[in-house]
Amino acid sequence: xxxxxxxxxxxxxxxxxxxxxxxxxxxxxxxxxxxxxxxxxxxxxxxxxxxxxxxxxxxxxxxxxxxxxxxxxxxxxxxxxxxxxxxxxxxxxxxxxxxxxxxxxxxxxxxxxxxxxxxxxxxxxxxxxxxxxxxxxxxxxxxxxxxxxxxxxxxxxxxxxxxxxxxxxxxxxxxxxxxxxxxxxxxxxxxxxxxxxxxxxxxxxxxxxxxxxxxxxxxxxxxxxxxxxxxxxxxxxxxxxxxxxxxxxxxxxxxxxxxxxxxxxxxxxxxxxxxxxxxxxxxxxxxxxxxxxxxxxxxxxxxxxxxxxxxxxxxxxxxxxxxxxxxxxxxxxxxxxxxxxxxxxxxxxxxxxxxxxxxxxxxxxxxxxxxxxxxxxxxxxxxxxxxxxxxxxxxxxxxxxxxxxxxxxxxxxxxxxxxxxxxxxxxxxxxxxxxxxxxxxxxxxxxxxxxxxxxxxxxxxxxx
Amino acid sequence: xxxxxxxxxxxxxxxxxxxxxxxxxxxxxxxxxxxxxxxxxxxxxxxxxxxxxxxxxxxxxxxxxxxxxxxxxxxxxxxxxxxxxxxxxxxxxxxxxxxxxxxxxxxxxxxxxxxxxxxxxxxxxxxxxxxxxxxxxxxxxxxxxxxxxxxxxxxxxxxxxxxxxxxxxxxxxxxxxxxxxxxxxxxxxxxxxxxxxxxxxxxxxxxxxxxxxxxxxxxxxxxxxxxxxxxxxxxxxxxxxxxxxxxxxxxxxxxxxxxxxxxxxxxxxxxxxxxxxxxxxxxxxxxxxxxxxxxxxxxxxxxxxxxxxxxxxxxxxxxxxxxxxxxxxxxxxxxxxxxxxxxxxxxxxxxxxxxxxxxxxxxxxxxxxxxxxxxxxxxxxxxxxxxxxxxxxxxxxxxxxxxxxxxxxxxxxxxxxxxxxxxxxxxxxxxxxxxxxxxxxxxxxxxxxxxxxxxxxxxxxxxx
Numbered sequence: 040x041x042x043x044x045x046x047x048x049x050x051x052x053x054x055x056x057x058x059x060x061x062x063x064x065x066x067x068x069x070x071x072x073x074x075x076x077x078x079x080x081x082x083x084x085x086x087x088x089x090x091x092x093x094x095x096x097x098x099x100x101x102x103x104x105x106x107x108x109x110x111x112x113x114x115x116x117x118x119x120x121x122x123x124x125x126x127x128x129x130x131x132x133x134x135x136x137x138x139x140x141x142x143x144x145x146x147x148x149x150x151x152x153x154x155x156x157x158x159x160x161x162x163x164x165x166x167x168x169x170x171x172x173x174x175x176x177x178x179x180x181x182x183x184x185x186x187x188x189x190x191x192x193x194x195x196x197x198x199x200x201x202x203x204x205x206x207x208x209x210x211x212x213x214x215x216x217x218x219x220x221x222x223x224x225x226x227x228x229x230x231x232x233x234x235x236x237x238x239x240x241x242x243x244x245x246x247x248x249x250x251x252x253x254x255x256x257x258x259x260x261x262x263x264x265x266x267x268x269x270x271x272x273x274x275x276x277x278x279x280x281x282x283x284x285x286x287x288x289x290x291x292x293x294x295x296x297x298x299x300x301x302x303x304x305x306x307x308x309x310x311x312x313x314x315x316x317x318x319x320x321x322x323x324x325x326x327x328x329x330x331x332x333x334x335x336x337x338x339x340x341x342x343x344x345x346x347x348x349x350x351x352x353x354x355x356x357x358x359x360x361x362x363x364x365x366x367x368x369x370x371x372x373x374x375x376x377x378x379x380x381x382x383x384x385x386x387x388x389x390x391x392x393x394x395x396x397x398x399x400x401x402x403x404x405x406x407x408x409x410x411x412x413x414x415x416x417x418x419x420x421x422x423x424x425x426x427x428x429x430x431x432x433x434x435x436x437x438x439x440x441x442x443x444x445x446x447x448x449x450x451x452x453x454x455x456x457x458x459x460x461x462x463x464x465x466x467x468x469x470x471x472x473x474x475x476x477x478x479x480x481x482x483x484x485x486x487x488x489x490x491x492x493x494x495x496x497x498x499x500x501x502x503x
Numbered sequence: 504x505x506x507x508x509x510x511x512x513x514x515x516x517x518x519x520x521x522x523x524x525x526x527x528x529x530x531x532x533x534x535x536x537x538x539x540x541x542x543x544x545x546x547x548x549x550x551x552x553x554x555x556x557x558x559x560x561x562x563x564x565x566x567x568x569x570x571x572x573x574x575x576x577x578x579x580x581x582x583x584x585x586x587x588x589x590x591x592x593x594x595x596x597x598x599x600x601x602x603x604x605x606x607x608x609x610x611x612x613x614x615x616x617x618x619x620x621x622x623x624x625x626x627x628x629x630x631x632x633x634x635x636x637x638x639x640x641x642x643x644x645x646x647x648x649x650x651x652x653x654x655x656x657x658x659x660x661x662x663x664x665x666x667x668x669x670x671x672x673x674x675x676x677x678x679x680x681x682x683x684x685x686x687x688x689x690x691x692x693x694x695x696x697x698x699x700x701x702x703x704x705x706x707x708x709x710x711x712x713x714x715x716x717x718x719x720x721x722x723x724x725x726x727x728x729x730x731x732x733x734x735x736x737x738x739x740x741x742x743x744x745x746x747x748x749x750x751x752x753x754x755x756x757x758x759x760x761x762x763x764x765x766x767x768x769x770x771x772x773x774x775x776x777x778x779x780x781x782x783x784x785x786x787x788x789x790x791x792x793x794x795x796x797x798x799x800x801x802x803x804x805x806x807x808x809x810x811x812x813x814x815x816x817x818x819x820x821x822x823x824x825x826x827x828x829x830x831x832x833x834x835x836x837x838x839x840x841x842x843x844x845x846x847x848x849x850x851x852x853x854x855x856x857x858x859x860x861x862x863x864x865x866x867x868x869x870x871x872x873x874x875x876x877x878x879x880x881x882x883x884x885x886x887x888x889x890x891x892x893x894x895x896x897x898x899x900x901x902x903x904x905x906x907x908x909x910x911x912x913x914x915x916x917x918x919x920x921x922x923x924x925x926x927x928x929x930x931x932x933x934x935x936x937x938x939x940x941x942x943x944x945x946x947x948x949x950x951x952x953x954x955x956x957x958x959x960x961x962x963x964x965x966x967x
Contacts (some may be wrong), residue, residue, distance in 0.1 A: 152917070328580075335848060336840070353539070355836035355837060355840040356836060357824070369814065369816040369828055373819060380801070380817070383819070412868065436944040437869055439874065
């Protein structure tokens with residue numbers, strides 16, 4: 040139900056704000072296994088550091104897009120709409136200043152965009168009269184794309200239509216995308232109709248009629264999003280929407296809004312736009328053949344190596360192959376075939392071997408029947424939760440850095456070489472002064488990630 | 504110089520021995536990198552467990568050959584001529600009863616065979632009048648090959664020639680082998696001449712003339728070997744030869760003896776004989792496509808996976824490719840190309856990540872600037888050397904099994920969960936009652952395998 044009172048009350052707060060910089064909501068999608076072994080249940084493809092930057096470091100898709108937006112509009116107001124599981128990684132990769140609209144549960148794009156709209160209004164105090172651009176976080180694009188986003192937002196500002204979509208000029212008759220049929224061939228046109236993902240022959244006909252790819256990129260007034268959100272969801276404000284999020288139905292924004300909208304325009308974009316959803320398309324966008332330790336002999340043609348392991352990969356006499364290795368596994372695939380990876384990966388039961396956390400990262404080194412050995416890296420100034428385990432003892436051996444451990448309330452300074460033993464039930468944490476690495480040996484017959492009880496840490500314990 | 508006195512003195516000791524069973528010297532060659540990442544500086548290809556046996560376990564080349572010899576002649580007197588570095592692995596794979604003639608340094612086949620002949624005479628008390636078969640440890644052959652070895656030995660017994668070679672019927676004009684040209688096409692013939700490894704066209708001509716492959720397999724009287732040894736090397740007995748071994752020149756038995764011998768016969772062998780020196784030939788001999796964790800999709804043709812890692816390998820849409828992964832690295836190669844591997848592997852600087860020892864094995868889990876983490880497995884009843892390190896502290900966390908640690912002379916019973924800390928300089932060892940596994944964390948700025956001082960262990964310490 041739509042709640043008119045809430046809207047008009049909010050409006051007065053925002054009228055004093057200057058409208059200047061881009062508001063962008065980046066939709067950061069789910070896990071996906073199409074880029075296994077680099078993406079998995081807890082790491083999405085947009086966080087894989089695979090693109091070489093000018094200074095020789097590597098950046099992820101999300102870092103690349105973030106950097107490109109900042110280059111186009113330094114003060115752009117960027118909000119990432121994502122799930123809880125990605126928050127740590129986003130802060131690790133983009134810093135703490137980026138706005139994140141956290142979906143407490145996955146409920147498809149309509150609820151996610153509704154939540155982000157409420158977040159922008161109630162938490163970031165953006166005026167509902169401002170326009171906002173919504174786009175996926177993971178396209179591989181040149182800087183011209185972000186200029187096009189600006190133009191999209193300006194077109195939305197004009198109010199000629201309720202929604203302005205980006206229509207991407209097709210480069211081949213793809214079966215992977217929906218198509219937008221515009222009324223005219225002008226740069227900005229009304230939308231005549233939408234077409235579902237077609238087969239190649241149908242796609243060719245669409246393209247002959249001037250159809251454009253629908254990349255899920257659009258601009259509109261924030262008020263429009265709020266209207267649609269309140270129209271379909273009964274909530275008062277951001278906090279209320281967040282609290283009731285679990286009960287929402289899964290529904291896409293395209294289905295709930297775009298396909299029903301009458302006042303809708305499309306703006307052409309003819310620049311480079313790539314969807315890096317498979318190893319085949321991802322490797323096309325890589326500037327280097329080898330990321331990580333790898334050797335290609337001169338009989339290799341169009342072979343890519345992406346190696347996150349410490350040991351080298353040697354490739355000889357291969358053609359059109361991608362090789363990727365991580366602590367999760369090793370993929371060797373013909374590039375064309377790589378798009379059919381999903382059912383095979385679904386069949387692999389593999390413990391999570393590596394994860395980034397808000398406080399650092401962990402890496403499983405060894406798994407035995409009644410023990411597990413892990414390397415834990417804590418970022419400077421960070422700590423684990425204060426926690427205990429019912430069914431396992433643990434031993435920490437600090438291998439570098441310094442900090443403090445707290446074990447059952449007792450604080451102790453630690454540095455490389457210090458050993459801390461913790462029986463089951465014992466509460467414990469580490470606080471890193473510098474970056475601190477330790478080897479954790481878990482011992483017990485029933486080791487599980489679910490065996491973890493968290494506790495609040497008293498202030499005295501931390502500072503003593 | 505030849506020492507006639509030593510010979511005639513020994514002869515009287517042996518005359519009473521019955522001559523019944525085969526005497527075989529198996530030459531176990533050097534490291535070799537052609538089967539990287541499974542073979543490396545410390546593990547030779549003949550120890551890779553890659554052949555599925557009838558009971559579903561896997562055996563190595565050396566285990567397969569050993570089992571086949573025992574099947575042909577249960578009481579065969581088998582001696583393996585090899586270097587020090589292989590002794591632990593040979594005992595692990597073949598048990599403690601196998602005879603090993605240990606070359607203290609690598610000096611090519613003539614010194615190795617001379618040393619083995621002296622070992623058989625002086626240490627195993629074999630009569631010099633008995634015949635002995637010498638062959639490489641790593642051919643991939645059917646049982647008929649071992650019947651042929653018996654026949655070879657019997658032919659040597661006759662004394663018609665000083666040396667009887669096996670001549671393998673060529674199956675294609677190979678450039679990889681030397682050729683033997685026999686005087687006749689009889690099963691046993693005098694040798695007309697030898698030919699070096701030819702090109703394909705020349706090989707075809709040789710084969711048209713009835714040439715046979717020289718697989719380095721021959722039989723002769725033990726006395727003949729001793730004569731040749733004393734002829735070229737100045738030594739009294741086995742111990743003397745062993746002690747002076749480092750000073751010997753590298754020279755092959757073919758060059759020093761075979762090519763110069765006038766009284767030499769060749770015996771035809773037409774059975775299956777494969778030299779598994781490259782991934783291409785090795786995978787041909789594998790009964791299974793996948794050894795270890797691996798998945799081939801149905802678009803793979805003639806793809807083999809040999810995976811010694813704990814994580815899965817997924818192969819999609821490949822043809823004629825071998826994939827092999829070990830803690831040392833990952834190879835993905837077109838099978839034909841795999842024979843050109845050596846220079847690439849020579850260029851890889853990689854720490855040894857896994858090794859079998861006389862007491863068990865170790866596996867490097869993690870390497871940092873000032874620490875290294877290792878999993879150590881001790882076989883039941885075995886112990887490490889009692890040792891110390893100058894430049895590193897160590898921490899042991901026992902993760903399974905039970906045994907005793909001795910640290911600076913103090914003995915302590917240990918079991919899973921026990922932690923032992925050892926400062927630099929401190930003497931230490933573990934004795935395993937059952938199989939015992941521990942995580943060892945090494946800490947220091949100058950960690951090196953060479954930093955190890957060994958000590959004798961007093962009896963009291965072990966039994967207290």
